[in-house]
Amino acid sequence: MREYLREHGWAVVLSVLLHGLLVGSLVFAALISAHRTPPSVQPLPIDAVVVSSQVLHASQAARERAEQEAAAKAAQDAKAAQDAKAAEDAKAAEEAKAVQDAKAAAEAKQAADTKAEEAAADAAKAAAAEQQKAKQARQAAEADLAEQAKREADANAAAAKAAEVKKAAEAKQAAEEKRIADAKHAADERARADREAELRRQLADEEHRSAVESGPMRDSYIAKLRNKIQNAWIKPPSASVGLDCLVAVTQIPGGEVTSARVTQCNGDAAARQSIENAVYRASPLPEPPDPALFERNFVFRFHPDE
Amino acid sequence: MNKRISCLLAIGCFVLCSRSWAELVVEITKGQAEAIPIAIVPFSSPEAAAASFDVAQLVGNDLARSGRFKTTDRKDMIEQPHTGAGISFDDWRRLNNDYIVVGQVQPTGPDRYQITFELYNVLTRQRLLGYQFSASKQGLRTASHQVADMVFEKILGIRGAFATRIAYIAVLGSLPHRDYRLIVSDADGENPHVVMQSNEPLMSPAWSPDGQSLAYVSFENRLPSVYVQQLRTGERHRVSDHAGVNQAPAWSPDGRKLALTLSTRDGNLDVYVMDLATQALTRITDDPGIDTEPQWSKDGQSLYFTSDRAGGPQIYKVGIQSGDKPRRLTFEGSYNARPRISPDESQLAFVTQEDGAYRIATMDLRGRGDVQVLTKGRFDVSPSYAPNGAEIIYASRDRGRGVLALVSADGRVQERLVSSEGELQEPAWAPF
Numbered sequence: 001m002r003e004y005l006r007e008h009g010w011a012v013v014l015s016v017l018l019h020g021l022l023v024g025s026l027v028f029a030a031l032i033s034a035h036r037t038p039p040s041v042q043p044l045p046i047d048a049v050v051v052s053s054q055v056l057h058a059s060q061a062a063r064e065r066a067e068q069e070a071a072a073k074a075a076q077d078a079k080a081a082q083d084a085k086a087a088e089d090a091k092a093a094e095e096a097k098a099v100q101d102a103k104a105a106a107e108a109k110q111a112a113d114t115k116a117e118e119a120a121a122d123a124a125k126a127a128a129a130e131q132q133k134a135k136q137a138r139q140a141a142e143a144d145l146a147e148q149a150k151r152e153a154d155a156n157a158a159a160a161k162a163a164e165v166k167k168a169a170e171a172k173q174a175a176e177e178k179r180i181a182d183a184k185h186a187a188d189e190r191a192r193a194d195r196e197a198e199l200r201r202q203l204a205d206e207e208h209r210s211a212v213e214s215g216p217m218r219d220s221y222i223a224k225l226r227n228k229i230q231n232a233w234i235k236p237p238s239a240s241v242g243l244d245c246l247v248a249v250t251q252i253p254g255g256e257v258t259s260a261r262v263t264q265c266n267g268d269a270a271a272r273q274s275i276e277n278a279v280y281r282a283s284p285l286p287e288p289p290d291p292a293l294f295e296r297n298f299v300f301r302f303h304p305d306e
Numbered sequence: 307m308n309k310r311i312s313c314l315l316a317i318g319c320f321v322l323c324s325r326s327w328a329e330l331v332v333e334i335t336k337g338q339a340e341a342i343p344i345a346i347v348p349f350s351s352p353e354a355a356a357a358s359f360d361v362a363q364l365v366g367n368d369l370a371r372s373g374r375f376k377t378t379d380r381k382d383m384i385e386q387p388h389t390g391a392g393i394s395f396d397d398w399r400r401l402n403n404d405y406i407v408v409g410q411v412q413p414t415g416p417d418r419y420q421i422t423f424e425l426y427n428v429l430t431r432q433r434l435l436g437y438q439f440s441a442s443k444q445g446l447r448t449a450s451h452q453v454a455d456m457v458f459e460k461i462l463g464i465r466g467a468f469a470t471r472i473a474y475i476a477v478l479g480s481l482p483h484r485d486y487r488l489i490v491s492d493a494d495g496e497n498p499h500v501v502m503q504s505n506e507p508l509m510s511p512a513w514s515p516d517g518q519s520l521a522y523v524s525f526e527n528r529l530p531s532v533y534v535q536q537l538r539t540g541e542r543h544r545v546s547d548h549a550g551v552n553q554a555p556a557w558s559p560d561g562r563k564l565a566l567t568l569s570t571r572d573g574n575l576d577v578y579v580m581d582l583a584t585q586a587l588t589r590i591t592d593d594p595g596i597d598t599e600p601q602w603s604k605d606g607q608s609l610y611f612t613s614d615r616a617g618g619p620q621i622y623k624v625g626i627q628s629g630d631k632p633r634r635l636t637f638e639g640s641y642n643a644r645p646r647i648s649p650d651e652s653q654l655a656f657v658t659q660e661d662g663a664y665r666i667a668t669m670d671l672r673g674r675g676d677v678q679v680l681t682k683g684r685f686d687v688s689p690s691y692a693p694n695g696a697e698i699i700y701a702s703r704d705r706g707r708g709v710l711a712l713v714s715a716d717g718r719v720q721e722r723l724v725s726s727e728g729e730l731q732e733p734a735w736a737p738f
Contacts, residue, residue: 222330222332225332226332226333226334229332229334230334230335230336230337230338231338232338233334233336233337233338234337234338234339234340234341234342234404235337235338235339236461236462236463237462237463237464237696237714237715237716238462238463238464239337246331268463269463270460270461270462270463270464271463273427273430273461274337276429276430277404277427277429277430278334278337280429280430281404281429295330298330298331298332299330299331299332300331300332300333300334301331301332301333301334302334303333303334303335304334304335304336304337305335305336306335306336
């Protein structure tokens with residue numbers, strides 16, 4: 001028996017461990033199934049749609065039926081889980097008994113050892129029985145191993161499948177990113193082209209503008225502005241030689257003055273007011289002979305020479 | 307490609323960014339001497355209407371008479387608001403008003419009225435003034451002049467002088483039954499009061515610096531004497547009746563002395579200063595020619611006067627300390643007389659002869675002594691500055707009759723003062 005144990009001790013230990021593991025996992029599974037969340041009883045979110053009372057009634061009945069069915073199914077599931085647990089418990093008890101039996105056998109063998117005079121047939125029979133039992137235990141252990149291997153294989157397969165899915169997702173994302181990058185690039189190109197076109201247009205405008213501005217049209221426009229303001233300016237007594245004031249003017253197309261504000265001025269309040277009034281009185285200001293000459297903001301400088 | 311764009315960008319930025327350097331600046335070197343358009347909306351007041359007193363009318367008359375404003379005709383007013391909240395600025399602007407005055411007159415008790423008024427800039431919609439004050443029925447006229455003064459000052463930057471007074475001589479009848487009157491009235495010629503009346507000539511009224519008294523020359527004793535009369539009490543004193551000529555009194559700025567012209571036994575006229583408390587005389591000029599029409603400098607240390615020592619009458623200035631040598635100021639023309647200085651002493655007004663006519667001229671006392679002839683009449687004499695220096699009142703002739711007229715100190719604006727009956731002479735504008 002000691003020899004036997006020496007020879008098969010690892011198997012016995014492994015068998016004991018595996019059975020322990022099995023029992024533990026069964027208990028764990030039972031615990032989990034006991035804590036499974038009950039079917040949802042939360043009301044459905046309200047979708048504000050106007051419907052008739054019959055429709056409301058029918059849907060209410062359907063909802064109740066569904067809830068009943070769900071409850072029944074939940075009960076069924078719970079029962080099935082319970083049955084499974086019972087079966088597992090029974091199996092575990094059986095296997096535990098087997099371990100116990102094995103132990104008893106070992107003890108018996110030890111007892112037999114101590115009783116040297118026991119009959120060989122008995123010994124052989126006992127040994128055979130022992131062998132048979134050991135074989136059974138080994139078979140059980142092997143079955144467990146196989147099951148473990150299968151479980152591992154399943155897990156591996158699942159992992160492999162997950163990896164595959166992940167890979168596919170990554171590939172999809174990469175493709176999407178590429179597509180976005182391409183689109184952005186195209187948009188950038190378009191914007192760049194637009195900007196270039198815009199710049200060309202502005203440059204062309206500027207060329208036209210500077211051509212106009214350096215020409216006689218600008219002088220004529222300024223003369224028109226000056227005339228209109230000078231005619232509109234009623235000089236107060238304090239506005240004489242030495243007065244020097246700047247007024248910032250904002251006009252909108254059409255020449256209407258929207259703002260006139262004296263910025264720098266060495267004159268008194270009356271002089272400042274007369275200057276702002278002059279600009280408003282002159283509104284609308286003359287239109288430029290060429291639209292390119294239009295300035296939204298400009299400055300009149302009041303410095304009388306008399 | 308990129309290079310090309312950045313090149314374009316650089317050029318574009320240079321052109322566009324440099325735009326701000328060349329901001330359009332339009333130089334304005336001339337303005338108009340036009341009158342400023344203003345609407346004086348009738349002040350609401352059933353009571354004042356019953357008292358037949360129109361505050362807005364008086365304010366408008368004052369402003370219009372100054373020549374610096376033109377008032378909107380009431381029949382052109384679409385609406386007549388009484389507070390700023392009721393002003394439709396766009397409408398008033400369409401009627402070409404730069405400013406608008408709105409207000410109310412409300413009775414607050416027996417013979418008590420409350421005047422409320424506001425001044426707005428129609429163009430900028432700014433509220434420039436808002437005042438409330440009370441007056442008796444008799445005070446409504448003065449209160450109205452005060453409203454005009456405030457509006458005038460706010461818009462032109464010069465203190466208004468509508469609520470001041472003038473003194474002048476009115477001559478009625480014809481020889482040998484002439485009636486001479488010394489009259490004090492509001493600056494607009496309204497509300498005249500006879501201060502002194504005589505069948506012999508009255509001349510040269512001069513205001514004391516506090517505006518309480520007048521000095522003048524009266525021939526009531528057949529010979530000229532200088533009198534000082536208190537306006538409130540009517541109390542009068544003869545302060546100078548030396549043998550010969552006693553004329554052209556002028557108050558010193560401190561009100562303690564009179565400068566005047568006296569004659570020596572041989573008929574030579576010279577300028578003296580008399581201490582009013584003691585009547586002690588100090589001789590200022592000593593020249594065989596005629597020295598007369600003295601006028602004090604602002605600091606009371608010098609006198610401007612007329613002298614013919616160089617032939618024709620010219621204007622001189624002399625310190626009142628003994629030994630100072632008179633300095634001639636006028637050189638243009640053969641006749642420059644009757645000097646009057648502006649309140650800030652920046653300008654001298656006088657009578658000059660031009661093309662055989664007598665006209666009012668001014669000389670710049672601060673710069674190069676530029677002379678400007680302000681009037682165009684044939685006989686414009688006796689200038690006197692308004693206390694704000696903006697206007698000069700003077701005596702003129704209209705179809706052979708003596709009238710009073712006004713000219714702005716810069717000559718831009720000329721107005722005829724509503725004349726009461728008689729020949730009006732020698733106006734003198736009172737201090738504030």
